[in-house]
Amino acid sequence: MTDDIAARARIHTQVRTLSAEEAETHANALADVLIDCVQGGASVSFMLPISRDTALAFWRGVAHGVKRGERILLVAADGAGRMVGTAQLVLAQPENQPHRADVAKVLVCRDARGHGVGLRLMHAVEAAARAAGKTVLVLDTVTGGAAERLYARAGWQRVGDVPNYALMPDGALCGTTFYHKQLEHRDRA
Secondary structure: OOHHHHHHHOOOOEEEEHHHHHHHHHHHHHHHHHHHHHHOOOOOOOOOOOHHHHHHHHHHHHHHHHOOOOOEEEEEEOOOOOEEEEEEOOOOOOOOOOOOEEEEEEEEEEHHOOOOOOHHHHHHHHHHHHHHHEEEEEEEOOOOOHHHHHHHOOHHHHHHEEEEEEEEEOOOOOEEEEEEOOOOOOOOO
């Protein structure tokens, strides 16, 4: 095993929730994660070339949503404190869906993939959802992408696919697969 591979195998991450003020403060680090993922081909609503200004504007909007109580922002940081992943729980839903939340922008930097960062983020998202009283979670991802394996490992149920739903960052059409997870409250008998 090379030194680089051995070092990567020891990546330790901690997942935590960011306040709106922390999201503003860490906007550059969050932008780095988003830019890395889009440059790596992730279809997460952005096209190539993605500019830093575009990424910063996105995260400032997320910070405003956190401040308004519309979403929860979780981040994963490595042992050196570098942000290597993010996930969001969108709490703001229509009046007839107070029990539901959307999971959005589950992002893991390319050099941190394969070390359980995504799974830790998903567990943290589910814990945050339970704490917020949410019992139904939904998300979507690129059909056939690596994230599908993550969601299956995390116990999510596949609902179905929509062909040609979105564009990859390079402009190619891609299908989208929808997932859901029914949560039980931990405090129920």
